[in-house]
Amino acid sequence: MTPEAFARWLADMLASGKARNKSDCARALGVLPKHLHRYEANGGDTRLALACAALLAGLTPYE
Numbered sequence: 001m002t003p004e005a006f007a008r009w010l011a012d013m014l015a016s017g018k019a020r021n022k023s024d025c026a027r028a029l030g031v032l033p034k035h036l037h038r039y040e041a042n043g044g045d046t047r048l049a050l051a052c053a054a055l056l057a058g059l060t061p062y063e
Helices: 003-016 022-029 033-042 046-054
Strands: none
Touching: 003 022, 003 033, 003 046, 022 033, 022 046
16 A cells, blocks of 8 residues: 555545544554554555555454
8 A cells, every 4th residue: 555545545534424533543443543654654565455445445343
């Protein structure tokens, strides 16, 4: 996942109302808010991209 794609995901989460702020996005991903800065700067791996897609699609954790 590129930094640009992560920034789009953040914007899409906020615009869709699935998150009120970046802290909500971090909580949904299961990471600390400070990790979002790393993803915004460097992007992330395929696991991050899949998690972001699942959250935006409204999927819940697989149990």
